[in-house]
Amino acid sequence: DAGITQSPRHKVTETGTPVTLRCHQTENHRYMYWYRQDPGHGLRLIHYSYGVKDTDKGEVSDGYSVSRSKTEDFLLTLESATSSQTSVYFCAISAGTSGGTDTQYFGPGTRLTVL
Amino acid sequence: KNEVEQSPQNLTAQEGEFITINCSYSVGISALHWLQQHPGGGIVSLFMLSSGKKKHGRLIATINIQEKHSSLHITASHPRDSAVYICAVGNGGSQGNLIFGKGTKLSVKP
Numbered sequence A: 001d002a003g004i005t006q007s008p009r010h011k012v013t014e015t016g017t018p019v020t021l022r023c024h025q026t027e028n029h030r031y032m033y034w035y036r037q038d039p040g041h042g043l044r045l046i047h048y049s050y051g052v053k054d055t056d057k058g059e060v061s062d063g064y065s066v067s068r069s070k071t072e073d074f075l076l077t078l079e080s081a082t083s084s085q086t087s088v089y090f091c092a093i094s095a096g097t098s099g100g101t102d103t104q105y106f107g108p109g110t111r112l113t114v115l
Numbered sequence B: 001k002n003e004v005e006q007s008p009q010n011l012t013a014q015e016g017e018f019i020t021i022n023c024s025y026s027v028g029i030s031a032l033h034w035l036q037q038h039p040g041g042g043i044v045s046l047f048m049l050s051s052g053k054k055k056h057g058r059l060i061a062t063i064n065i066q067e068k069h070s071s072l073h074i075t076a077s078h079p080r081d082s083a084v085y086i087c088a089v090g091n092g093g094s095q096g097n098l099i100f101g102k103g104t105k106l107s108v109k110p
Helices: none
Strands: A006-007 A010-013 A020-027 A031-036 A044-051 A056-057 A064-070 A074-077 A087-094 A110-114 B005-009 B010-014 B019-025 B029-038 B043-049 B050-058 B059-064 B069-074 B085-091 B099-100 B102-109
Touching: A006 A087, A006 B019, A010 A020, A020 A031, A031 A064, A031 A074, A044 A064, A044 A074, A056 A064, A064 A087, A064 B019, A074 A087, B010 B019, B019 B029, B019 B085, B019 B102, B029 B069, B043 B050, B043 B059, B043 B069, B069 B085
Parallel strands: A010 A110, B010 B102
Antiparallel strands: A006 A020, A020 A074, A031 A044, A031 A087, A044 A056, A064 A074, A087 A110, B005 B019, B019 B069, B029 B043, B029 B085, B050 B059, B059 B069, B085 B099, B085 B102
16 A cells, blocks of 8 residues: 555534645655545545645635645645535545556545534 | 546446446546545555556456547456445646546445
8 A cells, every 4th residue: 555644534623713634655756636525526636736845726726725845745724614625635646647647546535524 | 517427326236246337538538547435435546547458356447548438347246346436537637637537336235
């Protein structure tokens, strides 16, 4: 199994509070991704990173920010959590990129509930 | 309009049955991925293919680029195959992003 961990694994928070989710990898992979998974939807990309301090927005980036100060860590921040951000969040990594021809390895997920 | 469509959405089979899950896509792709999401939530990559067919154990994945269609077959299905199977396509963009289908939930009864 690829060395990917996410923390916390479960979190319950209140509307308006800031939340930070952490993804940590031990594979030294260049690309890291944050997805959310909701019933009735496929996995949707929030933000991704293609190197230290290099990040870009995905399909559903509103209300989220990210940071990557080290190769191994990719942080997802909800500046002011809303109930619509209740979801399961997955981090993924891949070694390189050739237009989606690299396998992505997924973390175990974080279940976030915003009350 | 969904760019990646899977069918069926739900599938119930008896142990031993041959299973087929379908994936159609509307965009040009560089590769197609099949993933498995276990009941506990973990997601693992099963196959990545850009042409032809790949086989791993009882799993077979095929792709027809001209028809923009892929199938995932499971031979001699077993209850432990019960999971959500997800199709995703790489659209050739420079950052390797994938577009995911909504998944097919498979339940194999003993």
